[in-house]
Structures are given as C-alpha cells and as structure tokens.
Amino acid sequence: MRYLLxxxxxxxxxxxxxxxxxNTVSAGVVVMGALFAVVLPKFTQPFWPDRPRMRFGRTLxxxxxxxxxxxxxxxxxxxWLILFRRNRDLRAHWLVVPIDLTTPEAxxxxxxxxxxxxGTVSSDVSADGRHLLVHALDVADPAREIARIKTxxxxxxxxxxx
Amino acid sequence: MNVVAEVIVTALLLLGAGFVLIGSWGLxxxxxxxxxxxxxxxxxxxxxxxxxxxxxxxFYARFGMGTAHELLISLFLFITAPISANMIAxxxxxxxxxxxxxxxxxxxxxxxxxxxxxxxxxxxxxxRHTPSSTANT
Numbered sequence: 001m002r003y004l005l006x007x008x009x010x011x012x013x014x015x016x017x018x019x020x021x022x023n024t025v026s027a028g029v030v031v032m033g034a035l036f037a038v039v040l041p042k043f044t045q046p047f048w049p050d051r052p053r054m055r056f057g058r059t060l061x062x063x064x065x066x067x068x069x070x071x072x073x074x075x076x077x078x079x080w081l082i083l084f085r086r087n088r089d090l091r092a093h094w095l096v097v098p099i100d101l102t103t104p105e106a107x108x109x110x111x112x113x114x115x116x117x118x119g120t121v122s123s124d125v126s127a128d129g130r131h132l133l134v135h136a137l138d139v140a141d142p143a144r145e146i147a148r149i150k151t152x153x154x155x156x157x158x159x160x161x162x
Numbered sequence: 163m164n165v166v167a168e169v170i171v172t173a174l175l176l177l178g179a180g181f182v183l184i185g186s187w188g189l190x191x192x193x194x195x196x197x198x199x200x201x202x203x204x205x206x207x208x209x210x211x212x213x214x215x216x217x218x219x220x221f222y223a224r225f226g227m228g229t230a231h232e233l234l235i236s237l238f239l240f241i242t243a244p245i246s247a248n249m250i251a252x253x254x255x256x257x258x259x260x261x262x263x264x265x266x267x268x269x270x271x272x273x274x275x276x277x278x279x280x281x282x283x284x285x286x287x288x289x290r291h292t293p294s295s296t297a298n299t
Binding site for chain 2: 017019020021023071072074075076078079081082083087090092093094096101102103104107111112114115116119121122123124125126127128129130131133135137
C-alpha cells in the first residue's frame with residue numbers, strides 16, 4: 001500500500017479535484033482520477049523528500065473553520081477601513097513574528113493564513129527561517145497582534161503538523 | 163426560478179460586487195504599495211466568494227444541477243492570493259532598498275531587522291538547513 005500510494009493525502013486531493021473539475025461523478029471520471037491519484041504521486045516523489053506528517057481530522061478541520069470565519073470578519077474590517085478611515089489615521093505597523101514552526105510547509109500555511117486574515121499581509125521570512133515579516137494595516141498594539149497570531153494560528157498549526 | 167431564489171441570488175451578487183468595488187477602491191486610495199496590498203487580498207476574497215455562491219445558487223435553482231467548479235475557483239483563489247501578495251511585497255521591499263523607487267516602504271517606515279545575525283530572505287540568501295531554504299537535501 002505504501003508502495004502504491006506513497007502520499008495518500010496527495011492522491012485523495014488529486015482524485016477529488018479531478019472529479020470536481022469534471023463536475024460529474026461517472027465511472028470514467030473516477031477511473032481517470034484514480035489513475036492520476038496513483039501515477040502523479042509516484043512521479044513527483046523526488047519533489048517532497050522529507051515532507052512533514054500532517055494530522056487530518058478534527059485539528060485540521062477546526063483550524064480551517066476558524067480561518068474561514070476570520071476571513072469573513074477580515075473582509076468587513078478591511079472594507080470599513082478602506083471606506084471610512086483617513087490615510088493619516090491609519091496605524092500601520094511592521095510586525096516581526098518569531099516562529100516556532102520548523103517545517104517549510106507549516107510556515108507557508110501560517111504565512112498564507114496571515115495574508116488572508118484581519119488586516120495583515122505576510123511579506124517575508126528571515127534568512128534563518130525563524131521570523132516572519134508581517135505588515136499590518138491598522139493595529140493599536142503590535143505586541144498584542146503578534147501574540148494573537150501566535151496563539152490563534154501558530155499554536156493550532158503546531159498541533160496539525162505534530 | 164422562484165422568488166426566494168431570485169432574492170438570494172440578487173443579494174449575493176450585490177454583496178459580491180460591492181466588496182470587489184471596495185477592494186479596488188482601496189487599491190486606489192491607500193497611501194503606499196504595502197497598504198494597497200490589503201485591499202485585493204481581503205476585501206476581494208469575500209466579494210468573489212459571494213459571486214461564486216450566487217452562481218451556485220442560480221444554477222441549482224434554475225436548472226436543478228449542482229456545480230462544483232465554484233468550489234475549485236475559491237480553492238485556487240485561496241492558494242494564489244497570499245502568494246501573489248507575498249511576491250509583490252518582496253519586490254516592493256527590494257526596489258525600495260536598491261533605490262529604484264522614491265516611495266517609502268510603508269507609512270510604517272522601513273521594516274525592522276528580524277535579528278542581529280540574519281536579514282530577511284529578500285535581502286539575504288536563505289540559509290541551508292533552516293526552514294526557509296528548500297535546498298536542504
């Protein structure tokens with residue numbers, strides 16, 4: 001099984017995306033998707049030499065739910081700032097967020113989450129991979145915003161990539 | 163299409179169009195590139211989400227068929243929006259550092275250094291055997 005499906009999550013993802021692309025669930029589509037699900041991970045194996053273990057299930061689902069909720073909230077906040085806040089009243093800050101996550105995949109997920117959620121865009125990672133540079137559009141207290149990112153997203157991601 | 167579905171689709175379309183408009187307006191009126199990035203990465207995600215939901219509802223109510231393409235579009239959007247924002251931010255920081263543009267980094271000033279011994283990956287090559295390098299093996 002390990003030999004046939006070296007990366008089960010990637011296989012499942014390929015099959016699901018293929019069926020969604022075809023927009024119908026018929027035998028032909030599923031067979032084609034299954035073929036891709038077996039062949040593509042085998043060929044791309046050299047691309048992910050030491051991929052991290054991920055926990056799918058409750059931890060990942062609750063993380064995604066929180067992020068989705070925050071995206072909706074973020075949209076209203078940013079829309080409000082754009083419409084009603086004068087430029088000189090914007091309290092923009094650079095945040096340097098120290099990261100405890102150790103794998104590139106987990107850091108990428110954290111950076112993506114930061115970009116999609118309230119008033120923050122992740123701009124860069126430090127050369128030693130231990131800090132993220134985040135630009136915040138309007139924060140009153142930078143230290144509290146950093147703490148919020150760490151407890152709300154990073155702590156949860158640490159459990160997903162355990 | 164019955165009236166309820168029509169009302170839902172119309173409301174979603176208006177909400178979506180409104181948010182996309184606000185996002186674009188943010189792109190125009192915010193002061194520097196770093197602030198402008200906030201408009202399209204956020205206000206437009208919900209706008210597009212609402213438009214896609216309207217599309218799903220419309221096809222379901224009118225032709226009785228569920229479509230899944232909208233789900234894929236939003237998935238790709240969630241993947242591409244942060245990456246393009248990240249690329250634009252890095253290019254902007256770099257252009258400011260080499261003096262290619264006169265505009266400031268951000269209204270917050272120049273970004274602080276992460277620590278004493280390392281700079282940001284835009285200015286210094288990612289170090290091997292750290293999470294910021296992809297050339298570890």
